[in-house]
Amino acid sequence: MITNNSILSNPVPLTRAEPASGTQAQALPQPGAKIDSTDVEFTGTGGEYFRIWIVNLLLIIVTFGIYLPWAKVRKLKYFYNNTHLDGHALDFHGEPKKMLRGTLIAGVLFAIYNAASNFSAVAGLIALAVLMAIAPLLFRAAMRFRLANTSWRGMRMRFTAEGVKGVYGVFLPPIIVLFVFGLILGLSGSLAKNPTAGFRVFGLAMGVGFLLILGTLPYFFWRLKQYQHNHYAWGPLKAELRSPMIDTYSVFFLTYLWVVLTALFFIPVMWSLMPSLPQASGKALQFLWILPLFFVFLIVLNILPRAYITAQMQNLLWSRTGNRYFRFKSELGVAAFIGLQFKNYFLIAITFGLYWPFAVINTLRMRLQAISLKTRIPLDKLTDAARARENDAAGDMAADIFGFDVGM
């Protein structure tokens, strides 16, 4: 993509024009004793994003999805250009035309998977296995692409993970646990001849498998976050995540506790409603009472634990990311964040989804403005020795479509 024809119209190459201030290949200065703190500022508004969102939706639909990468670039550019740190905004540089390939690849993969699972269960399973086998590669490609196309103060970020060992080390164990879970379920179902005993064995296997997944999930999540946060880099600064596994476990178990508490609150209430209704009014009326309550239960179950874990994990992970030169701090109010999510979902429901972009912006604003950056060196005179490499744009869209959250 390099065109040299314009070199004639370029009187002085930039490198030579640079003042000889000795900034080339400089080592990092000694970190000073004084710590500067600067807050992240987010200036996006719901109204503005609503307009972008509507136009994006229209164009995605009338182009049958071809517009997806353009929509994504416009959205990310809007988010990034409104995220200011120390007076300078982030910017996103992905080129939609290059990202289109990823959209098409993901579309083809989806079509193959759909066709295979329609054809037979075995074919569907094989397609799923293939998808799972390439998912880690897609994830890594997406991380690299996203970081390489994100800049602050003109310098691109990098995702420094090399090779495929690391990413498979992160993704294979949970895949194996899921596989073992499925195997136990399948075996326990087919082993028992007696239906009642079979059901009991099946239930037992289900319970054990479920506990296995709940117990290992924090570990896998922690490994994934280690993999991500240890490979973020900007210029000469490489991030490190220094958070012991036990902290992630405690956040997850508190989240599980919230699920249990929600159930403990709602289930007795629903139970107590059942016999209190007059027998004569029939079953229909009982459902009339219990059904809305059940929906509220599901909604609370869907919002509360998720909001809780999002806020707690953000505070935990971003307050432990940095090195001796710089460090982030995240002070997101957990109760405020949970309250915001309830408000968001309520307004989304009563506006038939039109509140969605406002909810996205509100959430982003609260999450981003909770973050501050502490530095012990000036950030305005750093040079990038290892330039960010332009990475495969295909992975980004493909991973996006398969629902990976590359969010940072």
Add this chain to the structure above:
Amino acid sequence: MTAMSANGASPQQAKAFALSLFDGRSSQARPVLLQIDEHSAQILCRQTGQNLLKIPLQKLHKQMRLPEGYAKGARIIELTQRAPLDWQNAQLHAAPQDREAFDAWVRTNIPAQANASASLVARAQQSWRGVAVAFALLLASLVGLYLYGLPVAARGITALVPWSADEAIGRNALEQIDGRWMKPSKLSLADQTRIRERFLAGVKKQYPKDTPPNPARIPPIRNRPQRLRPARRHHGDDG
């Protein structure tokens, strides 16, 4: 740290605008001027006046990407991968306080084709009227897809799926329904016959002239599209 406001009181008249240059290799800003004349855009060093880069106007849209200009978003001009070798990934930042002046300056000085904020999509996104039109079109296209796109897609897919697969899926589904959910009827033979006859009478009423499709006489493949076309609309026929 930001660009000085060398940007005059009247941005429409000033041919040059003060910006901060980031070269992509360091986080250090350099004060520069972006200057536009009839033939080219130039980046000038604000301290020495040295001409750092000159881009002919007709190449501007390929080498520079202008910001779309949201209310409080940063105004960052990107130099693209097609910019001269040393300039790829370089950026020009306007100071936050210069936002409005920058937008006005871009509107008057940068040719429309190089200006991202002048594109139709960007303009639609900037105005509530454009968004209202987009919203109406969105609803219309959703309704249109449901009314016309879905049947066309269904017909297209049935035409593409091989006959054997179609038949296999149908047979499979029927077998599953028969095997899993259906049990032999416990009604007396008389009751069964009565119900069957009532059903057949209903079918006759629906197809007064034509006989209903008989599974024993499936037409040959070449007649298939005709068979697959939904029956002419009967009221209360389906949900």
